[in-house]
Amino acid sequence: MNSEEKFFATVRTALGQAADGERPAKLFPQLFASPDPRPALARIAARGPAELAELAETLLAAATENRITTYQVSSLAEAEAVVVELVRQTDPEFSHTRHLLCHDHPDIAGLRLWQRFSRESVAVHTSFSQDQQLREKTIAACIGITAPEIAIAETATLVEISGPGRPRSTSLVPSIHVALLRSEKLVADLEEAYALLGQRQQLDSFVFVTGPSKTADIEATLVHGAHGPCELHIILLSEPTLPGDTAHSAQPAESAKQREDTPESTAPPEAG
Amino acid sequence: MANTTVSLFIQCLVDSMFPEVGEAMVTLFDRLGIPCRFPPDQTCCGQPAFNSGYRREAADAARHFIAVFEDAEVIVCPSGSCVHMVRHAYPLLFADEPAMLARAEAVAARTFELSQYLVDQLGLVEVGASYHGTVTYHDSCHLSRGLGVIDQPRQLLKGVEGLTLIEMRDSDTCCGFGGTFSVNYPEISTAMVDTKIDNILASGAGAVVGCDISCLMNILGRLSRRGEPVQVLHLAQVLAGAGQGGGQ
Amino acid sequence: MNRPSQSNYTREAIKGIASTTLQTNLRSFQERLGQGAMRMWVELADPEKRRRVKASRMRTLDHLDIILASLAEKVRARGGRVYFAETAQDASDYILAVARKNQVKRVVKGKSMTSIEIGVDPVLEAAGIEVVETDLGEYIVQLAGEPPSHIIAPCIHLDRRQIGRLFADQLGIDYSEDPPTLTRAARHALREKLLSAEMGLTGCNLACAETGQISLVSNEGNIRMATTMPPVHVAVMGMERVVATMAEHRETLQLLTRGAVLQKISTYVSFVGGPADTPGETREFHLVIVDNGRSKILADPEFREVLACIRCGACLNICPVYGKIGGHAYASAYCGPIGAVVSPLLEGINKHADLCKGETLCGACKEVCPVENDLPRMLSALRHKLAYGSDQWDTRQMNPAEAFAFRLWRHLVTRPALYRAGLRLAALLQRPFIGKNRMISRMVGPAAGWTDSRDLPPIARQSFAARWRQKHPPTPDVAKKTAENSGEEKV
Ligand code: SF4
Numbered sequence A: 001m002n003s004e005e006k007f008f009a010t011v012r013t014a015l016g017q018a019a020d021g022e023r024p025a026k027l028f029p030q031l032f033a034s035p036d037p038r039p040a041l042a043r044i045a046a047r048g049p050a051e052l053a054e055l056a057e058t059l060l061a062a063a064t065e066n067r068i069t070t071y072q073v074s075s076l077a078e079a080e081a082v083v084v085e086l087v088r089q090t091d092p093e094f095s096h097t098r099h100l101l102c103h104d105h106p107d108i109a110g111l112r113l114w115q116r117f118s119r120e121s122v123a124v125h126t127s128f129s130q131d132q133q134l135r136e137k138t139i140a141a142c143i144g145i146t147a148p149e150i151a152i153a154e155t156a157t158l159v160e161i162s163g164p165g166r167p168r169s170t171s172l173v174p175s176i177h178v179a180l181l182r183s184e185k186l187v188a189d190l191e192e193a194y195a196l197l198g199q200r201q202q203l204d205s206f207v208f209v210t211g212p213s214k215t216a217d218i219e220a221t222l223v224h225g226a227h228g229p230c231e232l233h234i235i236l237l238s239e240p241t242l243p244g245d246t247a248h249s250a251q252p253a254e255s256a257k258q259r260e261d262t263p264e265s266t267a268p269p270e271a272g
Numbered sequence B: 001m002a003n004t005t006v007s008l009f010i011q012c013l014v015d016s017m018f019p020e021v022g023e024a025m026v027t028l029f030d031r032l033g034i035p036c037r038f039p040p041d042q043t044c045c046g047q048p049a050f051n052s053g054y055r056r057e058a059a060d061a062a063r064h065f066i067a068v069f070e071d072a073e074v075i076v077c078p079s080g081s082c083v084h085m086v087r088h089a090y091p092l093l094f095a096d097e098p099a100m101l102a103r104a105e106a107v108a109a110r111t112f113e114l115s116q117y118l119v120d121q122l123g124l125v126e127v128g129a130s131y132h133g134t135v136t137y138h139d140s141c142h143l144s145r146g147l148g149v150i151d152q153p154r155q156l157l158k159g160v161e162g163l164t165l166i167e168m169r170d171s172d173t174c175c176g177f178g179g180t181f182s183v184n185y186p187e188i189s190t191a192m193v194d195t196k197i198d199n200i201l202a203s204g205a206g207a208v209v210g211c212d213i214s215c216l217m218n219i220l221g222r223l224s225r226r227g228e229p230v231q232v233l234h235l236a237q238v239l240a241g242a243g244q245g246g247g248q
Numbered sequence C: 001m002n003r004p005s006q007s008n009y010t011r012e013a014i015k016g017i018a019s020t021t022l023q024t025n026l027r028s029f030q031e032r033l034g035q036g037a038m039r040m041w042v043e044l045a046d047p048e049k050r051r052r053v054k055a056s057r058m059r060t061l062d063h064l065d066i067i068l069a070s071l072a073e074k075v076r077a078r079g080g081r082v083y084f085a086e087t088a089q090d091a092s093d094y095i096l097a098v099a100r101k102n103q104v105k106r107v108v109k110g111k112s113m114t115s116i117e118i119g120v121d122p123v124l125e126a127a128g129i130e131v132v133e134t135d136l137g138e139y140i141v142q143l144a145g146e147p148p149s150h151i152i153a154p155c156i157h158l159d160r161r162q163i164g165r166l167f168a169d170q171l172g173i174d175y176s177e178d179p180p181t182l183t184r185a186a187r188h189a190l191r192e193k194l195l196s197a198e199m200g201l202t203g204c205n206l207a208c209a210e211t212g213q214i215s216l217v218s219n220e221g222n223i224r225m226a227t228t229m230p231p232v233h234v235a236v237m238g239m240e241r242v243v244a245t246m247a248e249h250r251e252t253l254q255l256l257t258r259g260a261v262l263q264k265i266s267t268y269v270s271f272v273g274g275p276a277d278t279p280g281e282t283r284e285f286h287l288v289i290v291d292n293g294r295s296k297i298l299a300d301p302e303f304r305e306v307l308a309c310i311r312c313g314a315c316l317n318i319c320p321v322y323g324k325i326g327g328h329a330y331a332s333a334y335c336g337p338i339g340a341v342v343s344p345l346l347e348g349i350n351k352h353a354d355l356c357k358g359e360t361l362c363g364a365c366k367e368v369c370p371v372e373n374d375l376p377r378m379l380s381a382l383r384h385k386l387a388y389g390s391d392q393w394d395t396r397q398m399n400p401a402e403a404f405a406f407r408l409w410r411h412l413v414t415r416p417a418l419y420r421a422g423l424r425l426a427a428l429l430q431r432p433f434i435g436k437n438r439m440i441s442r443m444v445g446p447a448a449g450w451t452d453s454r455d456l457p458p459i460a461r462q463s464f465a466a467r468w469r470q471k472h473p474p475t476p477d478v479a480k481k482t483a484e485n486s487g488e489e490k491v
Helices: A003-014 A038-045 A049-065 A076-089 A134-140 A190-199 A253-261 B012-017 B019-032 B047-051 B055-069 B080-093 B098-109 B114-121 B141-147 B151-158 B186-203 B213-226 B235-240 C008-018 C020-043 C048-062 C064-077 C088-101 C113-118 C120-126 C136-144 C160-171 C179-196 C222-228 C246-261 C294-299 C304-308 C314-318 C336-347 C353-357 C364-368 C375-388 C400-413 C416-433 C445-451 C464-471 C476-481
Strands: A069-073 A098-102 A122-126 A143-146 A150-152 A157-161 A176-182 A206-209 A231-237 B006-008 B074-077 B111-113 B130-137 B161-165 B207-210 B231-234 C081-085 C106-109 C130-133 C199-202 C206-208 C213-218 C232-238 C268-272 C284-290
Touching (some): A076 A143, A122 A134, B012 B019, B047 C375, B055 B080, B055 C375, B074 B114, B114 B151, B151 B161, B186 B213, C020 C314, C048 C246, C048 C304, C088 C199, C088 C232, C106 C222, C113 C120, C120 C130, C136 C160, C179 C222, C213 C232, C222 C268, C336 C364
Parallel strands (some): B074 B111, B130 B207, B207 B231, C081 C284, C106 C199, C232 C284
């Protein structure tokens, strides 16, 4: 009997089972049964612009409570302006030049930041999965930009799902984390977020991010900027579908998903 | 209900050290016209042994208690922790003895703490008492958390003519008695009762009232050592007082 | 009933009570978090949630073999490795072997009580590996050379001046007592360690069998760093820290962050289960699942419930004893009410007898616990083991003198006449001790523990029973029943 078998034998004995009587998971389906996610998914799918606008309000309020800076924009161009302004105000914490690290995502590519900064001493990097210098770029970056797949309105929580081109460290290592969030990505609460996560086949590593990093270990005094970002900025993008629509009107979540899944032929060149 | 004969279950500490509390209960019941009797063979519910882990000894005390009180219509006690013992520990002690368990549960179902009996069973909140002064109320752990009796004593106190109830901070935090804990870990116990006393003093009340003499003895002992003039009263003493001034 | 005045528990407790820093910090901490949690449970929109989570915790424990097997299978499918460690030694040996194989020179740690329980730090250090705590509070106590004293606030016993001096001495920065400045200093010092370490070593708040991931909760971001930036990530978890499904995970997580710090969610909740997809991030993941005495707890129906604990620390934030003595008195990886139950079970009931006895059983911990763990019941059960000894738990009778005293007590309380006579005798014996204020201010023997700081009301000259009998002379019917009760005092 190897050590793992022995471990399990001990556990089974403790539970009053035969030491060698392995209990296969498939004989206990009720253990792994979950409540039906369909009602939550249906709720998400059925949300129209008005409901999304409500969720946006909730998110903005919760963001303030969690020390998150928010911006409401209705186009990528406006989002771009926000980022540019932010970059210009930022003093790099860990390097001399201002390095920006962007997730490999069409919306972020759509900001065309490498063009905006081509004549300034700002280095714009994209986290391409094949880049062998990515770690160094990440460590040097003062701003990391992501485009979260899901965000929870109730608590202003971003769900950052990592994968090729979207490393875990972009929302963590740079001093400032900027999230470009489409309002269609909003869900009401944790339950809905879990329902969406449950739909993904092989769940990557992911993280719920609610506010900048913080600590209260010294005399319970709250200080922001412990080991992660000192600041978190959410740029909430609500694109009107038709001219004349309100800023909050948005495309249904389904079409947003499709757009993301298109091949990223528009990815920007690496700027430095 | 009010003419049901109450069997007095006088906690051993009340019997031996604070008999006036038991007498106050009798005075109160007499005034309310509640007939009562005192089964003379009662001793101790077994709590000290149980809390120290001596379950065999506690079980024997419980057997004795059950034998003494088994024929009682209703059992009323001026101590939340003893009632808690009967209600929640007896079933545990006799978990493997079905016959005893049934007897224990039958007795437990008829055992009440004083304020619980008056308010929940008899629906009384005004008992014709008067007390002129301010009091603050200490929630004993086994009464408040164990039996869920929180409002009943307060309702009764508010029904006392001339009495003003001032809530202290953290009234439901343990006073640090804990039975043998108070003797085995006196430094911790004292630090706890000091906080309790600081809260009592900060309330500005002239007296502290409680429903469990163990806590009150702890508070009284430390108040006396610190030389603080606050009075310590059992709820029964306040409720027994009719037309008397504070401090009776 | 000997006074264990020389015990380590009492000694450390006295130190804690004497520390004004600790007292101030604990007090404000408990007021904010402990009482806050109590209020929160009352206001919880879905009051059934606590019961549901408790039920799912117990169901998981009842099927732990199945759920752990499926967790391991899923983690392996993601490219992670899983090691099942029967003992603390096995776990430490494995972690050291992983470190050696990867030529690790520096390990960065995320706060992990299980790692303290298995004692892996000294093992790594003995092999010449630098071990750095990266949670700010843990880092501070590590610099101070002290153990942590609270699950979520490890340096609650230190004030800003002490921390300022420590940083000035150890980090070579200018003295400051400004928390943001101190935090920034630690941020920079630790960033260097976090980015240069070859191994991250963390605990695990909750593993999820359905997805094959572990989840880690933090506010600082150090745990995300330690699980992302070093090439190797090792997570140690007690074998009970697992849930079956994501649905259970969600509800358990919600109770965890609420119980711990009243947050609906903490700043970071990360889910990892295998190597990262990106070059330059963690490329090896090891999950070490530790028994180390838990199977023994699992096997005992009286104690299985304690494994439902989700280590939120809420019970520390409400316990009036912990609130006075702080964490060091518990002399174990786990302090407060949960430590008082789990440490004796993991490390020996006799060894931690003071933890079993040193509470008042006030019940606040049970009320505040998100999964309503009945810690007072289990403390009482532990005392039961100490009262008579227990083969199952390798426990000796703790105090034969006390056992004798309770046997004597039984003799009295089951014999009313003898009991009454005993009371009268005690009343006589106490007389010389009664002072002018009708109080006893000095006793000898065990009762000295009381009178060292408190007066003791004397036994009354006439008991209630005696007074009653005087007013209600026995009717023939009652007289028969009390025939043996003849020695009643008549004063
Ligand atoms: S026993 Fe309950 S309150 Fe204490 S740490 Fe565990 S889960 Fe939290």
